[in-house]
Structure formats: C-alpha cells, structure tokens
Amino acid sequence: MHALTHDGVTLHILDEGPRDGRVVMFGNSLGSDLRLWEALIPHLPEGLRLIRFDKRGHGLSDCPPGPYSIEDLSGDAAVICDALGLRDVTFIGLSIGGLIGQNLSARRPDLLRALVLMDTAAKIGTPEMWNERIANVRRDGIASISDAILARWFAPGFAEAHPAEFTLCRNMLERGPDEGYAGCCAAIAGADQTEATRALKLPVMAMTGADDASTPPDLVRGTAELCGAEFHEIANAGHLPCYEQPEAVAALLKDFLDRT
Numbered sequence: 001m002h003a004l005t006h007d008g009v010t011l012h013i014l015d016e017g018p019r020d021g022r023v024v025m026f027g028n029s030l031g032s033d034l035r036l037w038e039a040l041i042p043h044l045p046e047g048l049r050l051i052r053f054d055k056r057g058h059g060l061s062d063c064p065p066g067p068y069s070i071e072d073l074s075g076d077a078a079v080i081c082d083a084l085g086l087r088d089v090t091f092i093g094l095s096i097g098g099l100i101g102q103n104l105s106a107r108r109p110d111l112l113r114a115l116v117l118m119d120t121a122a123k124i125g126t127p128e129m130w131n132e133r134i135a136n137v138r139r140d141g142i143a144s145i146s147d148a149i150l151a152r153w154f155a156p157g158f159a160e161a162h163p164a165e166f167t168l169c170r171n172m173l174e175r176g177p178d179e180g181y182a183g184c185c186a187a188i189a190g191a192d193q194t195e196a197t198r199a200l201k202l203p204v205m206a207m208t209g210a211d212d213a214s215t216p217p218d219l220v221r222g223t224a225e226l227c228g229a230e231f232h233e234i235a236n237a238g239h240l241p242c243y244e245q246p247e248a249v250a251a252l253l254k255d256f257l258d259r260t
C-alpha cells in the first residue's frame with residue numbers, strides 16, 4: 001500500500017522490506033518529508049520492515065487547512081499502523097516526529113514496542129515563538145525564513161562541505177506547502193508531552209546532534225530523563241543527524257534494536 005485516505009486526508013506511505021521483518025516506523029521533522037531518511041536506510045540492518053510516511057501538509061500527503069494538533073498527527077500514524085496491521089512497532093521520531101512518537105506511545109501503547117527520540121523533546125519552544133513563525137510563513141512564505149531554519153538543521157561547515165545535499169534540503173523545505181508547515185507549527189505550539197512521557201513504560205532511546213540549535217542536547221537530555229531513557233550526543237551534527245551523520249545514527253539504532 002502506498003497511500004490511504006482517512007477522514008478525507010490522503011497520506012503517502014512507503015512500506016519497504018520483508019512483511020515479516022521487525023517493524024521500524026519513521027516520523028519526519030517539520031519541513032521535511034520521508035526522503036529525510038534516505039541517507040540512513042542503507043546503513044540499517046537488513047531484514048527490517050521500514051515504514052515511512054509524509055505527515056499531513058508535507059511531501060505527497062494531502063494538505064488540509066490548518067491548524068493541526070499533535071493528536072491529528074499521531075492519529076494519522078495510528079491509522080497507518082492499523083491499516084497495515086502493524087504491531088510491535090519501533091517508532092523513530094525526529095523533532096515533531098518525536099512529539100508524534102511520544103503522543104502515539106501514550107495513546108496507543110498496543111502498537112509500539114520501543115521508541116527512539118531524535119532531536120526532540122516533550123515540549124519544543126514556546127507558543128509565542130511558534131505563533132510568530134506561523135505569522136511569518138503565512139505572510140511571506142517558508143522561503144522568507146528558510147536561511148534561519150537551515151542554519152539550525154546542520155552543523156557549521158555542512159553547507160560548504162556538501163553544497164548539493166544542502167541544496168536538496170533547501171528545496172525540500174521551500175517546496176512544501178506553507179499551509180502544511182504552519183499547520184504543523186501549531187501542533188508543536190500546542191504540544192506538551194511532559195506528563196505523558198514521564199509515564200511511558202516502553203524502552204526509549206534519545207539522541208541529538210551536538211550542534212542542534214533547535215532542540216539542543218540539554219533539552220533532549222531532560223526529556224530522556226523523564227522516562228529513564230538512555231541519551232546519546234552525536235558529534236558534528238545539527239538538527240538532522242540521520243541526514244548528516246547516518247553511520248553514527250545507524251550504529252546507535254542497531255545496538256538499540258538488538259537490545260529491545
């Protein structure tokens with residue numbers, strides 16, 4: 001299945017690997033789509049069933065009018081799991097994808113086996129900050145703030161060392177619909193998973209890029225401590241370590257998958 005429609009919203013899904021493989025599902029960050037994981041996937045162990053999807057308002061998925069809530073977004077992930085018959089899912093969520101993973105783990109513990117929190121937190125930023133970003137995007141478009149966003153996505157020097165990859169990321173960000181981006185900003189503004197994440201019972205691993213300016217190491221470590229998760233800092237990476245340091249991320253994931 002490459003797509004499903006739920007409540008009038010069509011979601012784009014990639015379901016790869018053996019049907020009977022261990023299920024790993026990915027939640028993408030704000031302004032990115034399922035291509036975000038392409039650098040990482042070749043470094044993952046063989047035999048996994050890899051589920052990627054474009055959250056609403058991103059990639060090929062529909063872009064209903066915002067604002068969205070974190071429950072809307074985790075509800076989409078749950079609908080995909082139910083439609084594909086997925087259970088024992090290891091969910092790897094990056095940034096807003098990590099908020100989706102925390103919310104999904106709390107709402108639908110029957111679906112998940114383990115959780116990886118990548119460059120994320122129980123609460124990211126403040127409502128004021130997100131409302132200002134929403135206003136800017138609605139007035140002038142994502143491209144008007146993309147330089148600042150991209151500066152947080154990567155460690156210093158990445159753009160100069162990898163200009164083509166940097167350009168692809170800029171294209172992915174700027175070509176997404178403003179409405180979908182603003183809708184997801186609203187979901188982040190309204191999300192506080194602190195109490196829900198404190199109560200999580202499943203195995204959790206947290207990691208973040210050492211140079212992440214969006215969800216810095218101390219913030220991510222604080223969320224890891226809420227649920228007794230192990231915490232790892234990835235050198236020479238900003239907000240998207242799966243893209244910038246895929247081998248280091250894959251090594252941590254392989255070890256976690258072996259133990260859970």
Ligand SMILES: O=C(O)CC1=CCC(=O)O1
Binds near residue numbers: 149
């Ligand atoms: O745009 C950023 O600052 C990075 C980011 C915050 C939440 C998310 O998903 O990405």
